[in-house]
Amino acid sequence: MEVSQTVETEELMTCLQIQLYHPQQASRALYRMLPLETRHKLQAEDPVRLGRDAQACTFVLADPRVSRKQLSLQAYRTSNSPDMLFSVQNLSQKGRVTVNGFELGFLERAELPGKALIRFGEYEMLIRRENGEAKGSFEVEFGMLAVPPSREMGMVVPNMVPVMDTGSDLSTNGIPPLMSQGPMEMDETIMYQSGRALLP
């Protein structure tokens, strides 16, 4: 009787769900090089790079205004947690990347909370992480949002706190969690339903 060689694929993988929004996404094929709505398996030790440069990046945005290498997501572990964690790093010398309102300069990085809103240029990326057991790989799935997540989530910009990349600290130290500003207007039913789709 053969024992399965691929135990890895039977274990649940950590999944990063990345939902994108750009104000011109309906008129320009910005996401044409992204594998939308499909789960894509990646090796945990490889950084996930997003940018304009197809040779240098894992995932490519078809937009000349995006930096060649815009940002990377890197999986890592700490000795005091079984979870696969991720950090986001700004790879671009021009323009900023913000994570839940905090600015990252060139090469600065921050721990990615379980739910995070990343912004660069006019792009908004809502990233949710679902934990899994698999050790050597994880999954990424891209989707598109009809409305900007920043509007739904009511992005509160907190006092400036230094960005800390504290890999050993399980809390999202320095990066505030996403918060809503309060109940949404009931007559904006479309927005409300979209909000419900986003909030777990």
Next chain:
Amino acid sequence: MELPHTMETEELMTYLQIQLYHPQQASKALYRLLPVDARHKHPAEDPLRLGRDVHGCTFALADPRVSRKQLALQAYHTANSPDMLFSVQNLSQKGHVTVNGSELGYLERAELPNKALVRFGEYELLIRRENGEAKGSFEVEFGVLAVPPSREVGVPSIVPVMDTGSDHSNNGIPPLMSHGPIEMDETIMYQSCSMFLS
């Protein structure tokens, strides 16, 4: 008058000196794929990967016992320091990587102090960093040590590993320390020490 477009290359780059030791380095061509004793310019946003796999790594060790992807050095900045800092991450599911005596499990990472002894398998890497101003790239240079650096300098006791990117003190990773004065009659060892204890 033309202004140079390559301002980057005129600025001093942060420099990583990586000196290697392996007990069988004299009899096996372990370093034949490495650019030994030559400065190599590397984009700061790209991880510097070391391992057996020529395609998956920036630099390869010609040794079947090294993991395909063994470890990565990644440059990063923090908001409160102008220096280019580096973290080291263990990319291998088998075996550990230690940094100044602290163990890193698979995918664990730690801030690299400006002088660090990184070990995996029977390899020892003495890594020194010299700061520079250039923002977009850094230099790396490999060298070979005749004696194991672990023998020359004392490796301190185990301290928990912390990856505190914003703190540019060597938080959690102890600095390299000597045990004390070296015997004066071991002149060869003493001279080796003075070469890399600057």
